[in-house]
Amino acid sequence: MSDAEQPTDDHVPGAEDDEFEPVQVFPEAESMDLRPGADNCYKCSTCDTNCPVAEVDDEFPGPKFQGPEQWRLKRQGDHDIDDSVMKCSNCMRCDSACPSEVPLSQMHNTARGEYVEENMDKFSREYIRNRILANYRRLAPLGAAFPRTANFVMGLSVTKWLGEKTLGITSERDLPEFATETFRAWWTKRGGNATSKKRAREARAKRGDAKVENPDKRIAYFHGCYSNYNTPEVAKALVRVYEHFGYEIMVPEQSCSGTPMFANGMLDDARRAAETNVRELGAAIEDGADIVASCSSCSMSLRQEYPELFDFENTKNVAENTWDAIEYLRVHEDLEGELEGTSVKGEDFAYHAPCHSRNQGLDGQTIEVVDAIDGIDAHDVGDSCSGISGTYGWKAENYETSMKIGEEMFEHMEDADAETGLTECPTCSMQMGHGTGYEIKHTLEVLEAALVGADRDADRRKRQEAG
Amino acid sequence: MADDTEVLVLGGGSTGCGIARDLAMRGLEVTLVERENLTDGTTGRMHGLLHSGGRYAVSDQASATECIEENEILREIAGHCVELTGGLFVQRPEDSDKYFREKLEGCRECDIPARVLSGREARAVEPYLANDVKRAIEVPDGAVDPFRLCVANALDAEQHGARVETHAEVIDLLRDGDDIYGVEVRHESGPGKRTHEAAGTTEEITAEYVVNATGAWAGQIGEMANLDIEVRPSKGVMTIMNVRQVDTVINRCKPKGDADIIVPHETTAILGTTDEEVADPDDYPEERWEVDQMIDTLSELVPILEEARTIRSFWGVRPLYEPPGTGTQDPTDITRDFFLLDHDDRDGVSGMSSIVGGKFTTYRAMAEEISDHVCEKLGVSASCATADEPLPGSENIETLEAGMDDFGLRSPVARRSKQRLGSRASDVLGTDDANPVICQCEGVTRAEVQDAISQSGSDLNAVRIRTRASMGNCQGGFCCANMANELHPEYDEPTVRAALDELFQERWKGERHALWGEQLSQAMLNYALHATTMNRDRDPANAAESESLDYAAFDGGRPAPERRADGRGDP
């Protein structure tokens, strides 16, 4: 961890009152002192040159000011954070750009939390809107319960107009459609963990794995909100691909990863969500599972932001045992080897690496993996940011900036020899679709087509031969 | 022949400036001469602690009482130079209980508000204190910016009619028999505001009375008139951290020792200090081990210091004085009290008094006493008003705090600028012109830099001490050039270049004592940046033999874009 690590005090008053309460070192994350983190900054401005918002918005002072400079100018008891922090999209590119390990996004997140806590009027339209966007998951269950009505109502131009006028949610975008059946509903119907256990065992037997009973092949899936409510096909693809490799899947109770809450400075909401996640995922790790996420922002959040912002028991443990879904297979299985010889019929993809994959060092993986599959190719559309950054691009005041940032990506997508988009991030995928009109897929869906599709074909062949 | 001035004050430190203001406010005609910038002596090289008196509560209760009285006065009259940080005397498990009790009782005897905190409470106030600190005494210590306070005194003296000459070194005392009647000074670039490259001149300034307030250099002045003043200069090192690890003054609760105080100072924290007698106040060794020892010892109180970034170190010399025959061996045992030496009484030479010793915190009380003495000598009856009249910048401080205007600046920049300028903020910052940030580390804008230039001419170190520009973590690497740029077009290219060189030299002087870890990276980056963008590793314009550079050989570059009203796009 960075120098900004806070001293711990075992004698926090009140902590001993309730032994089930995780020991909170800082009563409020907002009171975290990150000034020491400024020690690492030598002002080279590399972060500024990598910030997609600063590139298109002259009013945005950039990560160097936002992070180390602003923190260094602070004193204990100063609570006025510059409002420009709300223009940062939390893409976290500055984090990986910095050659000197300045905890930039931690600084932005904490400052944003403080800004919202201290400076934002709790009854303002902006606050309410941000809170709604940040807590999308709370509304999603309603939408999912009545998906058709919700989709119909959300799609009505009058609803969108109202959204813009009353809440400042841009009417330029189509609100994401709710699936008719959530992933979790499907999962339960399918028989939950028990079914998965059985299928994994069958798969292992079929693959000729040394151990048919293998408790090491167990993962806990962090699906996040979007693949639960909006794109269950991505979640189902994960399940099928992992079962193909003989993994038993658990789907623990979970809350939103917190990404949209950090980005909106709603640190209290994020803390509540994180507490549930750390508890449930920590328990899954106890049960011998590794944590796998299909959304790049979710994995980023569990791995980096949690330990930077919270200090629940097990936070570190969860961070260390969380993986991106494709990364995990490349490390634990011979994914490319498995894909050799598979083929998928169809069109090529225009692939965009999400910022949050880039930050985890995973920006090359999809291209390499798809390369192993015959019949299709993924064309990298470059390292620009998509510009939506979660809830950022949903706000009316950011819409233009967001589209300006996305321009480069849209152009490259259109130049690429493909009509379908590919990415691992749900909000990038919305932006890609919004800017080009393409259909957008997740890498896991391609893997499913190659591996599970191949299984299915093989089964079919076998049946035909037999029949 | 009429004298040039009634009173001539030698030395532009806190003592000299304080006296000049006091006498000018009493209606006397005053001239002050300083050989370098204001604060260039000990005043600009001190720890920045506004003593509550707690430090002297056991060993020297008279000083302690004076400190708390002056501490309370300075909060009122110099609010914009003082930060009410509070202070802690922290006891570690190995430190004596007995001394802790004596300290507490001492504070109470001297009317210094004091309260005992448990180790845990102390850590709630300052989370970076070591886990095992035992307890602490809370006292009203504060932090003071010696630069701004000293400059504010000089400014106010000028507003009351005084003449203040910097870069005017006293090279001789004018003595006629047993009477001193003035001095001869060498103006480095002629009288008035400094302009580099201007021709030097000398001037004889006669006065009815001379006050020698040259601190550690008082002996050198005395020699000019064959007077013996036994100043025993004692050096101390201070190390500046990049950020504030603490927001409260942290003292070690121990009888005496080196490296026992951390003072939060503006954006930084300053560690200090040591006490070692030196022969020459202008030439003494500055050693790395002194810095290391400082960091090691204070890490016992605040462990995070061990790994934290240091941006520079500097040394100051105390003007300690002992009456002849006292013979104290250890400089830490020499009294911190001040002495007024009337050379008439002492040496039978009239027309001059010297003032030595003392503390920054009590500069005003010292100035009052000396001014009383001067008035008596001159037969003037006028009373002192410095305890009640706020300094320029500290009038109506409360209304400023309440004021919401941030002059279109980003909030931390606005906050720090307003704190530095005090009640002058709206005069200085309320500009319609573009006002970009010139120094990003400290959040100093063009308007503030221009205000300083208007006070001090082409001297960028004088701009620095007024604004803090170039005092942040890049140590001028990124902003010195921008500051120099602000001198143009009022000053021509060679002047700007000389001013820039001088400022950067000064920055390097302290930064070279911090060349490891992050500050080493910073220095390397600064070097590369200056070498590649300004040719500063081998600038043809500096080559001695080169006939002047043929600027006509360069093309004119792109036409300059029009300046935008918000200042963006400016350098």
Ligand SMILES: Cc1cc2nc3c(=O)[nH]c(=O)nc-3n(C[C@H](O)[C@H](O)[C@H](O)COP(=O)(O)OP(=O)(O)OC[C@H]3O[C@@H](n4cnc5c(N)ncnc54)[C@H](O)[C@@H]3O)c2cc1C
């Ligand atoms: C290491 C250290 C830490 C300290 N910390 C604190 C603290 O935390 N709190 C506190 O209250 N006090 C502190 N002090 C004490 C305090 O700094 C001094 O007592 C005070 O600054 C002295 O001011 P002065 O004006 O008497 O001397 P100076 O500031 O030295 O002023 C004398 C001036 O005379 C000028 N001069 C010299 N020769 C000539 C000449 N020939 N012609 C013209 N001008 C000349 C010099 O350039 C100088 O500017 C500290 C001192 C030291 C050394």
Ligand code: SF4
């Ligand atoms: S997180 Fe992204 S938008 Fe925010 S400052 Fe960093 S690079 Fe810029």
Ligand code: SF4
């Ligand atoms: S990239 Fe890192 S070191 Fe460079 S200016 Fe930004 S925060 Fe500072």
